[in-house]
Amino acid sequence: MNYKDLADLMFPEAKEISYYEEKYPERKLKEGAIVTRIAPSPTGFIHIGGLYQGLIAKKIADQTEGVFFVRIEDTDQKRKIENGVSEIVNSLTSFGFEPDEGMISENEEKGAYGPYKQSIRKEIYQAYAKYLVQQGKAYPCFCTPEEIEEIRTKQENAKIRPGYYGVWAKCRKLTVEEMIEKIKAGEQWIVRFKSPGREDRKIKHKDVIKGNVEFPENDQDIVIIKADGLPTYHFAHAVDDHLMRTTHVIRGDEWLSSVPLHLQLFQELGFKTPKYAHIAPIMKNDNGNKRKLSKRKDPEAAVSYYAEEGIPKEAVTEYLLNIANSTFENWRRANPDKPIEEFELQLNKMSVSGALFDMVKLLDVSKTVISKMTAEEVYNNTINWAEKYDEELANLLKKNKEYSLRVLGIERGNKKPRKDIGKWSDVKEINSYMYEELFEKDKTEYPYQVIKEKQAISKILNEYITKYYDENDDKQTWFDKIKELSSKMGYAKEVKEFKENPGKYLAHVGDVSTVLRVALTKRTNTPDMYEIMQILGKDVMQKRFEKAIEEMEK
Numbered sequence: 169m170n171y172k173d174l175a176d177l178m179f180p181e182a183k184e185i186s187y188y189e190e191k192y193p194e195r196k197l198k199e200g201a202i203v204t205r206i207a208p209s210p211t212g213f214i215h216i217g218g219l220y221q222g223l224i225a226k227k228i229a230d231q232t233e234g235v236f237f238v239r240i241e242d243t244d245q246k247r248k249i250e251n252g253v254s255e256i257v258n259s260l261t262s263f264g265f266e267p268d269e270g271m272i273s274e275n276e277e278k279g280a281y282g283p284y285k286q287s288i289r290k291e292i293y294q295a296y297a298k299y300l301v302q303q304g305k306a307y308p309c310f311c312t313p314e315e316i317e318e319i320r321t322k323q324e325n326a327k328i329r330p331g332y333y334g335v336w337a338k339c340r341k342l343t344v345e346e347m348i349e350k351i352k353a354g355e356q357w358i359v360r361f362k363s364p365g366r367e368d369r370k371i372k373h374k375d376v377i378k379g380n381v382e383f384p385e386n387d388q389d390i391v392i393i394k395a396d397g398l399p400t401y402h403f404a405h406a407v408d409d410h411l412m413r414t415t416h417v418i419r420g421d422e423w424l425s426s427v428p429l430h431l432q433l434f435q436e437l438g439f440k441t442p443k444y445a446h447i448a449p450i451m452k453n454d455n456g457n458k459r460k461l462s463k464r465k466d467p468e469a470a471v472s473y474y475a476e477e478g479i480p481k482e483a484v485t486e487y488l489l490n491i492a493n494s495t496f497e498n499w500r501r502a503n504p505d506k507p508i509e510e511f512e513l514q515l516n517k518m519s520v521s522g523a524l525f526d527m528v529k530l531l532d533v534s535k536t537v538i539s540k541m542t543a544e545e546v547y548n549n550t551i552n553w554a555e556k557y558d559e560e561l562a563n564l565l566k567k568n569k570e571y572s573l574r575v576l577g578i579e580r581g582n583k584k585p586r587k588d589i590g591k592w593s594d595v596k597e598i599n600s601y602m603y604e605e606l607f608e609k610d611k612t613e614y615p616y617q618v619i620k621e622k623q624a625i626s627k628i629l630n631e632y633i634t635k636y637y638d639e640n641d642d643k644q645t646w647f648d649k650i651k652e653l654s655s656k657m658g659y660a661k662e663v664k665e666f667k668e669n670p671g672k673y674l675a676h677v678g679d680v681s682t683v684l685r686v687a688l689t690k691r692t693n694t695p696d697m698y699e700i701m702q703i704l705g706k707d708v709m710q711k712r713f714e715k716a717i718e719e720m721e722k
């Protein structure tokens with residue numbers, strides 16, 4: 169009786185590994201091409217950190233004319249949820265991170281290196297497990313959960329390292345005959361890796377992001393095939409990333425400490441090791457404490473949050489690149505109009521300890537992104553968002569399409585476009601004074617500034633609308649008229665004049681403009697008032713001024 173007999177008994181159906189090695193040959197890519205993947209579990213919650221990894225993996229592959237694929241790690245059948253795969257795939261594609269290969273919907277995939285869903289790769293893992301058993305590098309373990317628990321308790325009591333290793337690895341010491349006998353007797357078994365490592369020896373490893381790291385060797389005889397016949401993450405990672413010919417394993421740094429085990433698995437399986445790039449998690453400043461962005465505490469940890477808030481995906485992507493490489497910001501400043509595809513992401517420039525996520529900064533990036541869109545794009549995007557989240561806004565925009573395009577076009581398409589919209593949910597509030605229906609509902613006070621007296625205000629408004637405002641005036645004439653009105657009423661027509669001689673005037677032209685602005689919009693800050701007046705039209709202006717005067721009489 170030898171290992172081969174044991175392996176045949178354990179996996180009578182399994183194919184020779186040469187079958188798979190030939191079926192999934194080395195990829196024919198140009199030199200330097202990088203093959204990356206993301207390997208999410210379909211658990212229903214798409215974390216922004218997952219999207220971040222997707223972006224990085226895709227970008228690195230694209231930059232080198234490599235391959236980016238999506239593999240679904242669903243070997244933990246208990247955690248699986250319905251439509252979990254579609255949710256992952258849809259969120260990736262909605263951000264434009266289409267995979268070159270892998271899962272493209274719940275049950276469909278593309279590419280020649282599949283299946284890309286682990287639960288249907290069972291026979292492949294079994295073939296490789298059999299291969300290890302044949303060489304005495306893996307063995308069946310018959311320990312019951314109670315026995316494992318007992319080992320743990322003993323280790324805890326003795327305050328020694330937990331796990332299945334050395335003297336604790338009971339089944340490792342069984343003879344092949346004993347193993348065969350137990351299997352034949354119908355005892356339950358799982359498969360463990362026979363680790364060749366020693367805890368008192370160190371391994372050195374160079375991670376693409378973390379740099380040089382040193383760890384004790386792995387000496388744990390970890391489970392590679394579970395009782396349900398499916399592999400553990402570690403074993404599946406080695407087999408899949410080898411057969412799918414991944415060159416760079418880009419993954420969360422919670423896996424960094426598993427590197428010694430993974431290197432051992434690759435070595436014992438006779439595989440070439442991939443490069444590892446361990447990404448630090450996205451962090452958040454929580455009252456001065458830096459902590460991981462948390463699924464439970466932070467709504468912005470969910471990818472769905474951005475669509476709900478109406479933050480455009482382009483902005484999220486751009487912001488994630490900001491987090492990924494601090495050089496992105498300078499690049500963007502130097503190349504304000506280039507597509508992000510032209511930015512060269514560098515893995516070795518990524519933060520080792522975790523970049524901070526800052527919502528204010530994200531919205532700032534978003535404002536710039538939106539400022540570059542056309543009125544039509546803003547209009548369509550806002551409707552798409554509002555149809556789901558703000559019916560009133562959707563209806564308002566649809567009912568007044570041409571008008572809305574003019575409103576959204578204010579200070580847009582020029583050199584210094586307006587930058588006030590950070591998310592589609594801002595559009596209503598920012599432009600509310602441009603719609604009578606919304607303005608009527610605004611119950612806030614008129615925020616008059618320097619000129620506050622009722623009489624002065626009524627006079628400015630009345631004079632302006634009856635004697636000065638003309639819809640046909642160009643901007644210069646329009647402004648000259650406000651100056652003229654100012655000077656007629658005792659206000660300085662230039663701010664400079666006022667500053668030189670403040671005693672001579674009641675206030676200045678800017679203060680007069682503010683009265684007009686506040687009466688029209690109830691705001692002290694708006695984009696270009698000339699455009700606002702042009703779009704509102706004289707009738708609405710008149711109505712607003714009357715209302716403003718009326719309010720003061722109350």
Ligand code: GLU
Binds near residue numbers: 206208209405418423
């Ligand atoms: N399924 C693993 C996870 O979700 C994947 C880790 C990896 O990328 O290898 O954490």
